[in-house]
Amino acid sequence: MNSVCSISAPKGRPREFDIDVALGKALLVFWRNGYEAASMTELTSAMGITKPSLYAAFGNKEALFNKALDLYEREKLAYMTSALDAPSARGVAERLLRGALEMQMSTCDPKGCLGVISAATCGAEAETIKAAVVKRRASSEAALIRRFEEAQAAGELPEGMTPAALTRFLFAILQGLALQGGSGATCTELSELVATSMAVWPTK
Amino acid sequence: MNSVCSISAPKGRPREFDIDVALGKALLVFWRNGYEAASMTELTSAMGITKPSLYAAFGNKEALFNKALDLYEREKLAYMTSALDAPSARGVAERLLRGALEMQMSTCDPKGCLGVISAATCGAEAETIKAAVVKRRASSEAALIRRFEEAQAAGELPEGMTPAALTRFLFAILQGLALQGGSGATCTELSELVATSMAVWPTK
DNA sequence: ATGCCTATATACCGCTCGGTATGAATAGCG
DNA sequence: CGCTATTCATACCGAGCGGTATATAGGCAT
Numbered sequence: 309m310n311s312v313c314s315i316s317a318p319k320g321r322p323r324e325f326d327i328d329v330a331l332g333k334a335l336l337v338f339w340r341n342g343y344e345a346a347s348m349t350e351l352t353s354a355m356g357i358t359k360p361s362l363y364a365a366f367g368n369k370e371a372l373f374n375k376a377l378d379l380y381e382r383e384k385l386a387y388m389t390s391a392l393d394a395p396s397a398r399g400v401a402e403r404l405l406r407g408a409l410e411m412q413m414s415t416c417d418p419k420g421c422l423g424v425i426s427a428a429t430c431g432a433e434a435e436t437i438k439a440a441v442v443k444r445r446a447s448s449e450a451a452l453i454r455r456f457e458e459a460q461a462a463g464e465l466p467e468g469m470t471p472a473a474l475t476r477f478l479f480a481i482l483q484g485l486a487l488q489g490g491s492g493a494t495c496t497e498l499s500e501l502v503a504t505s506m507a508v509w510p511t512k
Numbered sequence: 513m514n515s516v517c518s519i520s521a522p523k524g525r526p527r528e529f530d531i532d533v534a535l536g537k538a539l540l541v542f543w544r545n546g547y548e549a550a551s552m553t554e555l556t557s558a559m560g561i562t563k564p565s566l567y568a569a570f571g572n573k574e575a576l577f578n579k580a581l582d583l584y585e586r587e588k589l590a591y592m593t594s595a596l597d598a599p600s601a602r603g604v605a606e607r608l609l610r611g612a613l614e615m616q617m618s619t620c621d622p623k624g625c626l627g628v629i630s631a632a633t634c635g636a637e638a639e640t641i642k643a644a645v646v647k648r649r650a651s652s653e654a655a656l657i658r659r660f661e662e663a664q665a666a667g668e669l670p671e672g673m674t675p676a677a678l679t680r681f682l683f684a685i686l687q688g689l690a691l692q693g694g695s696g697a698t699c700t701e702l703s704e705l706v707a708t709s710m711a712v713w714p715t716k
Numbered sequence: 717a718t719g720c721c722t723a724t725a726t727a728c729c730g731c732t733c734g735g736t737a738t739g740a741a742t743a744g745c746g
Numbered sequence: 747c748g749c750t751a752t753t754c755a756t757a758c759c760g761a762g763c764g765g766t767a768t769a770t771a772g773g774c775a776t
Contacts, residue, residue, distance in 0.1 A: 341636065342632075342633060344548065344549060345548060345633075345636065345637070345638070420632070424632060424691065425632050425633075427691065427694070427695050428546075428624070428628060428629050428632035428633060428691060428694065429546060429549070429629075429632065429633045432545065432549065433549070434549070438695075442695045442696060445695070466711075468711075469708065469711065470704070472701075472704070473704040473705065473707070473708045474708060476692065476697075476701060476704065476705050476708070477685075477705055477708040477709060477712070479688065479692070480684070480685050480687075480688025480689060480691075480692060480705055480709075481681075481684050481685060481688060482688070483684075483687060483688040483691045483692070484683065484684025484685060484686070484687040484688045485684060487628065487631065487632060487684075487687045487691070488680065488683070488684060488687070490631070490632065491631050491642075491646045491649070492646060493680075497676075497680060500674070500676070500677040500680065501677065501680050501681055501684055503677070504673065504677045504678060504680075504681040505681060505684075507670075507672075507673065507714070508681070508712045508713065508714050509712065510711070510712050
């Protein structure tokens with residue numbers, strides 16, 4: 309009886325595809341096209357499965373997107389949380405900018421930022437999608453604000469510059485970086501943008 | 513014979529709607545929804561005309577969008593060219609930021625920037641749309657770069673900071689401003705973003 | 717071997733999309 | 747008046763959309 313140690317006993321016919329691999333393929337399609345423009349036909353063909361399999365495994369298109377968004381945050385946005393460990397506010401900003409730059413310069417992944425693309429893509433149908441993305445961004449923002457509050461307590465911030473304002477300023481640059489990256493900017497242009505941002509970053 | 517002074521003698525049945533008013537309505541729909549998500553049904557209903565009238569007057573959806581984009585640049589982005597008249601690079605930046613902020617805070621117009629929305633919305637179908645928007649942005653960028661070259665010649669820029677890099681930095685902030693404005697940021701948050709940007713703007 | 721349960725594949729659903737054929741209405745011109 | 751030219755309104759087109767009904771294939775326990 310070795311069935312005890314195994315994860316479970318899947319009773320019916322076993323699934324013929326790897327659900328995580330398929331989700332990764334779906335992520336790439338959403339990333340390239342945005343939520344609305346990614347059709348089920350393109351998704352299923354990229355994932356190598358048929359529509360009923362997709363619906364059985366993921367629910368529907370919106371649920372699939374949310375799971376892809378989870379994967380995106382977990383794998384591609386890991387640098388955002390790890391950046392908070394930097395010893396100074398300036399170090400946090402630099403890590404965030406360099407992390408975002410590295411992502412845009414990666415040749416294997418699509419350009420642009422899935423979050424930025426999805427938030428800007430605002431068909432009336434996709435209102436709930438937009439809300440989900442904005443909500444996720446808000447939690448990242450909150451974490452960054454908390455980190456900058458520590459920095460402020462440590463006396464790192466110039467007077468009259470609130471942690472929240474600095475956070476939104478940095479986010480604006482990151483969003484601009486992703487947008488320009490998705491619009492055909494070259495790697496040198498983007499790294500110049502990062503360099504300029506670091507050059508003007510406030511020092512008390 | 514007073515037909516000489518008139519523009520022309522339109523022979524057939526006269527058009528029953530004002531083509532410029534209709535274009536303005538179409539612009540609002542594109543602005544709110546982006547190119548792809550703006551359906552012909554919503555467009556015609558907002559414009560108060562039927563589909564055949566729309567096609568006869570504007571060609572097709574893409575041509576309508578381009579004409580709406582013309583109108584948008586002419587009316588809503590006028591501050592971008594007038595900002596170049598500011599006496600210093602810093603003044604140019606301030607005028608651009610304040611102009612963008614004013615647009616986001618206007619209560620009558622949709623939030624966000626039509627250009628930003630349309631460039632980020634990149635279904636494979638809308639590739640040509642995206643290219644048109646990016647091309648227009650490039651010409652604005654070029655104008656700003658030229659203005660900052662003058663500033664550099666006047667000794668306004670810090671060493672090692674090229675006009676092109678400063679332009680893309682400023683554009684990134686403007687894009688971030690539009691994106692946050694389109695994602696539900698409040699007016700005070702956006703004006704804080706502008707204030708922070710001006711606070712860190714390089715002074716030689 | 718026989719049910720049982722699940723995944724697969726095909727074919728299909730209603731709906732909306734951008735775009736158009738068609739015929740009636742309305743003007744100028746002879 | 748008739749003729750021509752243009753716009754208007756209705757109704758329609760093929761195609762693609764997200765999503766599903768149905769039937770078959772394939773592992774498990776009994």
